Amino acid sequence: METAFDYSRIPPLPSAVYVAPLKKPAGVGDDWLEPAQRRYTPDEHRIWDDLYARQIGLMPGHACREFMHGLERLDLGRGGVPDFREISEELSSLTGWSVVPVPMLIPDHVFYYHLANRRFPAGNFIRSRETFDYIQEPDVFHDVFGHVPLLTDPVFASYMEAYGRAGWKALKYNRLKALSALYWYTVEFGLILEDDQLRIYGAGILSGPTETVFALDGQSPNRIHLSVDRVMRTDYTISDLQATYFVIESFRELFHLTEQRGFEPIYESLAPAFQYAKTAALDTDHIYHRGTQEYELRGGRGSGAKPV
Numbered sequence: 001m002e003t004a005f006d007y008s009r010i011p012p013l014p015s016a017v018y019v020a021p022l023k024k025p026a027g028v029g030d031d032w033l034e035p036a037q038r039r040y041t042p043d044e045h046r047i048w049d050d051l052y053a054r055q056i057g058l059m060p061g062h063a064c065r066e067f068m069h070g071l072e073r074l075d076l077g078r079g080g081v082p083d084f085r086e087i088s089e090e091l092s093s094l095t096g097w098s099v100v101p102v103p104m105l106i107p108d109h110v111f112y113y114h115l116a117n118r119r120f121p122a123g124n125f126i127r128s129r130e131t132f133d134y135i136q137e138p139d140v141f142h143d144v145f146g147h148v149p150l151l152t153d154p155v156f157a158s159y160m161e162a163y164g165r166a167g168w169k170a171l172k173y174n175r176l177k178a179l180s181a182l183y184w185y186t187v188e189f190g191l192i193l194e195d196d197q198l199r200i201y202g203a204g205i206l207s208g209p210t211e212t213v214f215a216l217d218g219q220s221p222n223r224i225h226l227s228v229d230r231v232m233r234t235d236y237t238i239s240d241l242q243a244t245y246f247v248i249e250s251f252r253e254l255f256h257l258t259e260q261r262g263f264e265p266i267y268e269s270l271a272p273a274f275q276y277a278k279t280a281a282l283d284t285d286h287i288y289h290r291g292t293q294e295y296e297l298r299g300g301r302g303s304g305a306k307p308v
């Protein structure tokens, strides 16, 4: 017989935990938490400019209003990979966030530490010409073009900080996988309703041309209203277009469904594994579009299937 775990025996985290400085691991340099931004070569700066030029024209009619405001405000198209100190100055005057350069992969607790302190960790490298169209690791273009504009929005900025704190709690409850699904389906691949029209706020979508069109116009993927409990039980695709996108009504709604409700009760109700397939549409879902899943069924990326 399965016995439910008694979460009341886990002591609560004192709030200082979230912002307490991290202890430097033995054997790493003093700049381990915030290395200097690398100096990009002229060709790397041109890669940024070309990525920017390709993406910016697609933004009107696809990206949400708050993202467009942030893009304008930060002027990320001034030429070359942006200087993190300059964007951080502008950002911190608006919402108190800054952008810190990080290597390709950082440990979960370091990622949550940065977010809980309103520091956005952004890749300290840019893709090459060979990987211009697709790169799995988040590079500086994905991180800065995709994520940073929304950090100018006060409500979204608060959600991201709350997410960092929720990360510490997820470590405690052993529910990191569920919390990652929430990040995936909101921060990376979220859609939002704007005057009854669907728009994109997810950075994973907005930093690439194919998914920018597919997420809104494709017949293949499901589009379903976000339920946090449902999303945190749902598997997701890491290196291909998503089979399902989740829609919010506003950033206030997102903040309300997560931080205001409290992450602990959500964690307490979750099983450790995912319950729903990424293609699932449930009876209890509020469905905007039931996808054909044609792209997925034909084999997705690598099979030559068209993103329809």
Ligand SMILES: [Fe+2]
Residues within 6 Å of the ligand: 138, 142, 143, 147, 188, 203, 204
């Ligand atoms: Fe990302």
